[in-house]
Amino acid sequence: MNPLPLVAVAGSPNAGKSALFNALTGARQKVGNYPGVTVERKSGRLQLADGRPLELVDLPGAYSLEPASPDEAVTRDVLLGQQKGERQPDALVIVLDASNLDNHLRFALQLIELGLPTIVALNMVDLAKRDGLELDPSVLERELGVPVVETVAVRRRGISELQGALDDMLAAPRCGVHESVKADIIHLQRRAREIAAAAVIRETPVRRWTHRLDSVLLHPIMGPVILAAIMFVMFQAVFAWSETPVAWIESGVAALSGLAAQIIPSSLLRSMVVDGAIAGVGAVITFLPQILILFFFILLLEGTGYMVRAAFLMDRVMHGVGLSGRAFIPLLSSFACAVPGIMATRTIDDPKDRLTTILVAPLMTCSARLPVYTLIIAAFIPNTRLAWGVGLQGLVMFGLYVTGIAGALLAAFVLRRGVLKGGGGGFMMELPKYQWPAAKDVAIGLLTRVEIFLKRAGTIILGTTILLWALASFPQARPGESQVDASIAGKIASGIEVVVRPIGFNHDIALALLPAMAAREVAVSAIATVYSIDSSDETAAATKLEDRLQGRWSLATALAFLAWFVFAPQCISTIAVTRRETNGWKWPLFMVSYLFVLAYCAAGLTYWTAVSLGL
Ligand SMILES: Nc1nc2c(ncn2[C@@H]2O[C@H](COP(=O)(O)OP(=O)(O)OP(=O)(O)O)[C@@H](O)[C@H]2O)c(=O)[nH]1
Numbered sequence: 001m002n003p004l005p006l007v008a009v010a011g012s013p014n015a016g017k018s019a020l021f022n023a024l025t026g027a028r029q030k031v032g033n034y035p036g037v038t039v040e041r042k043s044g045r046l047q048l049a050d051g052r053p054l055e056l057v058d059l060p061g062a063y064s065l066e067p068a069s070p071d072e073a074v075t076r077d078v079l080l081g082q083q084k085g086e087r088q089p090d091a092l093v094i095v096l097d098a099s100n101l102d103n104h105l106r107f108a109l110q111l112i113e114l115g116l117p118t119i120v121a122l123n124m125v126d127l128a129k130r131d132g133l134e135l136d137p138s139v140l141e142r143e144l145g146v147p148v149v150e151t152v153a154v155r156r157r158g159i160s161e162l163q164g165a166l167d168d169m170l171a172a173p174r175c176g177v178h179e180s181v182k183a184d185i186i187h188l189q190r191r192a193r194e195i196a197a198a199a200v201i202r203e204t205p206v207r208r209w210t211h212r213l214d215s216v217l218l219h220p221i222m223g224p225v226i227l228a229a230i231m232f233v234m235f236q237a238v239f240a241w242s243e244t245p246v247a248w249i250e251s252g253v254a255a256l257s258g259l260a261a262q263i264i265p266s267s268l269l270r271s272m273v274v275d276g277a278i279a280g281v282g283a284v285i286t287f288l289p290q291i292l293i294l295f296f297f298i299l300l301l302e303g304t305g306y307m308v309r310a311a312f313l314m315d316r317v318m319h320g321v322g323l324s325g326r327a328f329i330p331l332l333s334s335f336a337c338a339v340p341g342i343m344a345t346r347t348i349d350d351p352k353d354r355l356t357t358i359l360v361a362p363l364m365t366c367s368a369r370l371p372v373y374t375l376i377i378a379a380f381i382p383n384t385r386l387a388w389g390v391g392l393q394g395l396v397m398f399g400l401y402v403t404g405i406a407g408a409l410l411a412a413f414v415l416r417r418g419v420l421k422g423g424g425g426g427f428m429m430e431l432p433k434y435q436w437p438a439a440k441d442v443a444i445g446l447l448t449r450v451e452i453f454l455k456r457a458g459t460i461i462l463g464t465t466i467l468l469w470a471l472a473s474f475p476q477a478r479p480g481e482s483q484v485d486a487s488i489a490g491k492i493a494s495g496i497e498v499v500v501r502p503i504g505f506n507h508d509i510a511l512a513l514l515p516a517m518a519a520r521e522v523a524v525s526a527i528a529t530v531y532s533i534d535s536s537d538e539t540a541a542a543t544k545l546e547d548r549l550q551g552r553w554s555l556a557t558a559l560a561f562l563a564w565f566v567f568a569p570q571c572i573s574t575i576a577v578t579r580r581e582t583n584g585w586k587w588p589l590f591m592v593s594y595l596f597v598l599a600y601c602a603a604g605l606t607y608w609t610a611v612s613l614g615l
């Protein structure tokens with residue numbers, strides 16, 4: 001059978017390839033206003049006018065066919081048909097950023113030279129126009145020898161024209177120009193500049209907006225102040241905006257729990273559903289609004305192009321500790337989850353640089369820590385307003401994030417002077433133009449978060465919680481004895497408690513630590529489940545988790561627990577992805593050990609400081 005025609009979407013970073021891919025296939029690839037968003041090939045289907053299907057692949061952006069980093073190598077291998085288990089594409093769609101034409105044409109010229117049937121999508125013409133730049137696509141068509149279609153991927157403008165051009169091209173494949181450009185980079189650059197200059201119809205010299213904004217946002221003093229202010233507002237919002245939706249979810253969970261208790265006759269099954277599944281998973285689900293608020297901000301900052309400026313501002317600090325500017329984006333992604341963050345280090349070319357970034361990535365506060373932080377903060381930090389209406393709870397959260405970042409910088413500093421000594425690459429990425437983020441991108445980003453979160457809750461968190469419920473329910477306690485203390489889980493926890501008592505941890509925490517390795521949120525569901533099992537009477541079951549914690553833990557213990565979670569590598573997926581990305585067990589083991597040691601010391605230090613302060 002004839003395989004589907006395979007068409008690759010290729011071009012320089014941040015040209016809008018993924019946006020165009022999404023517009024053509026209806027897929028939901030991540031789109032963000034900075035280079036290096038896509039680091040793996042992704043494929044999708046679309047239909048040609050005659051009903052034939054076509055396979056489209058979205059590739060990581062590259063500056064040339066000579067790869068500088070692992071993600072660019074993926075692009076080269078796919079395009080040259082050297083990727084294992086994959087055929088060479090039958091045709092190409094090259095995406096160009098109209099307002100950055102000479103830079104992007106350089107790679108395009110190399111691609112056209114491959115001799116595959118090619119279409120050029122002259123993308124982002126809206127931004128070019130906004131900045132006073134008008135281009136003539138027919139000149140480009142003539143110079144490049146391939147069809148050129150103007151597009152605005154995010155508004156779906158030019159998409160049907162592009163689809164038409166694909167139809168024509170696949171009906172009668174026609175190769176690109178053969179007038180070979182000398183392949184060395186100087187010649188390519190010169191030729192690219194000539195073509196770009198020839199295509200200009202009108203250009204107003206001011207690229208106004210970007211310059212004006214950058215003079216403020218990248219200002220050596222104002223810049224960092226604004227960055228800190230933005231982060232600060234973000235964490236305030238996490239608490240300030242979430243109250244109402246959290247209350248809704250809480251009452252929903254309570255209603256469900258009551259309903260289940262009514263329907264299911266008193267039995268082990270009822271305990272499993274009410275104390276295990278609903279109490280445990282319900283306690284975690286409550287934190288969805290906070291996570292979404294945080295991501296709303298992150299998506300806005302990514303979409304506007306501000307994130308790369310933040311990287312730029314941080315570049316000096318990063319260099320100071322021996323990380324490259326390129327480490328910023330992977331570390332930033334790690335605020336969502338260290339797994340994609342560690343994968344994103346493929347954009348870093350220097351191996352030691354990359355390894356350092358991988359090893360410190362788990363110190364960035366991932367969204368799985370948010371439920372743990374929020375629960376403890378809500379229970380132990382009073383909701384008071386300090387000067388200028390700043391909330392204390394948000395301030396503590398901000399502090400935890402900053403501690404994680406400081407820990408990462410410190411760890412990188414030590415690693416770069418010890419085991420991973422060596423020069424760092426100084427590559428800084430180009431700054432994208434500012435723009436309003438597309439509402440759809442933000443919506444898709446949030447939806448993806450909801451999906452990921454609910455999937456985790458329904459699988460790994462539910463599974464671990466039920467397992468813990470079983471371990472905490474058997475063997476059954478004799479009358480007068482606490483069920484949890486009598487159970488297998490209780491016995492294991494007592495063993496762990498011996499190790500963690502010096503840093504102020506109690507039996508509850510010892511019990512939560514092991515299952516929380518599956519996912520950090522399980523710390524919350526584990527505590528909720530255990531309390532639920534231990535309080536058989538109805539009034540206690542209605543008490544909020546926070547209130548029960550207040551009754552059982554000291555403030556010093558709670559703070560030590562927070563400090564532990566800033567550092568501890570409580571996540572099997574992170575360990576697994578580190579093993580995969582470093583091809584062996586050496587580095588993941590190293591990572592786990594140093595992080596546990598750090599966590600233990602930090603928690604101990606916090607506990608004893610708090611105790612000596614009389615908290
Ligand atoms: N105004 C405007 N913005 C666009 C257009 N196409 C893409 N964008 C935006 O440009 C940014 C980059 O788009 P992506 O699709 O992530 O770019 P990419 O080429 O896949 O980038 P990498 O995966 O990093 O190589 C995003 O913020 C998009 O929303 C366009 O035609 N007009």
Ligand SMILES: [Mg+2]
Nearest residue numbers: 017018037038
């Ligand atoms: Mg992309």
